[in-house]
Amino acid sequence: MRRVLMFLIAGTLIAATGCDRQPVAPTAEPDAGAAVFNFNNNPDGGSLHIYRTQNDAFFVLWEPEGTLAAVLSSTPDCGGSLEPADIQRIVKDPYDVYNDRVHELMHADPINIFLVDTGVGGGCFGFELLATGSGKLASTDNDLWAFFHDKKNANAFGFNVHGKLVDMDGQTWQFSGHNRFVWDGEDFDTMKANEQFNLKPIGK
Numbered sequence: 270m271r272r273v274l275m276f277l278i279a280g281t282l283i284a285a286t287g288c289d290r291q292p293v294a295p296t297a298e299p300d301a302g303a304a305v306f307n308f309n310n311n312p313d314g315g316s317l318h319i320y321r322t323q324n325d326a327f328f329v330l331w332e333p334e335g336t337l338a339a340v341l342s343s344t345p346d347c348g349g350s351l352e353p354a355d356i357q358r359i360v361k362d363p364y365d366v367y368n369d370r371v372h373e374l375m376h377a378d379p380i381n382i383f384l385v386d387t388g389v390g391g392g393c394f395g396f397e398l399l400a401t402g403s404g405k406l407a408s409t410d411n412d413l414w415a416f417f418h419d420k421k422n423a424n425a426f427g428f429n430v431h432g433k434l435v436d437m438d439g440q441t442w443q444f445s446g447h448n449r450f451v452w453d454g455e456d457f458d459t460m461k462a463n464e465q466f467n468l469k470p471i472g473k
Contacts, residue, residue, distance in 0.1 A: 292348040317363040325379045326354035326406065328428055330446045332466045336388035337399070339444065339466070341406055341430055342381050347393035348401050349381030358413065370422055371413040382432050382444060384468075400442060404432015413455065421454040427463075433471075443469045 328341040341348070354377035354471050383393055384400040391397035410426035421449040427449035434442040445467045452460035 277363055287450050318360050318413055320358045320360055320363075324356055326375060326380060326408070328406070328408070328430075328448070330430065330448055331387075331464070332468075333464055336372040336386050337466070337468070338385050338387050338395060338396070339430075339446065340385060341377075341404075341428075342383065343377055345381060347381075347383045347398055349383075349403060350379070352377070352379055352381075354380070354406075368418045369397040369420055370411070373408075373413045375406075375408040375412045375428075377406040377408075379405045379432075380430070382430070384436075384442075384444070396463055399447050400434040400436035400440075402432050402442075402444070404430055404444065407429040415454055423451070424428075424454045425449070425451045432469035434468075441471050445472050 302415050326341070326343045330339045330341065332338065343348075345351055354375050357374045359372040360366050360369075361371065380403060382402050382404050383398060385391070385393050385396040385398055387396050389397035406428055407430075408426075408428035410424075412422045412424045412426075415422060415424040427447065429445075429447035431443075431445035434444050436442065446465050447463070448465075449463045450460060
């Protein structure tokens with residue numbers, strides 16, 4: 270339950286920082302020879318129901334049994350680089366976005382990954398930093414403001430991430446994981462979480 274509550278708090282902070290409806294500047298035409306995976310390059314047809322922007326992302330993925338945690342941040346909190354995440358929201362009611370269903374898709378590529386030991390104090394969010402790196406994160410939510418409005422819908426949300434880390438001894442690690450939640454939109458006791466945390470050495 271601790272993980273659920275912390276994730277909800279982090280998700281609320283992310284949502285709160287992304288509520289300004291500022292238009293996104295048109296993106297440059299992509300190189301015809303390069304693959305494009307960013308939905309911000311796709312036309313929205315001028316629809317009021319499609320809202321695209323960029324914002325900071327911050328998630329935490331805990332090791333299910335142990336003291337390790339991966340902090341996933343688009344800001345250089347313990348090193349790394351500043352890379353805002355791309356966000357697309359499909360808004361059912363563009364004139365009252367907080368009182369109806371909003372679907373959100375977030376892509377963070379790259380995103381900083383900080384592996385910390387929550388059992389040992391240190392300088393990275395108050396914990397010992399074990400390894401750093403970057404990866405790709407995708408987050409989805411089928412009812413972004415489900416915790417705040419009265420129109421209750423079954424809610425599913427969460428993220429998946431994968432990347433590479435390097436520890437203080439120069440060892441390289443493959444990291445991946447996901448955190449998915451489902452609930453009926455009304456009773457928190459119905460909330461279920463599916464978590465995976467995978468860390469595998471791949472050499473120096």
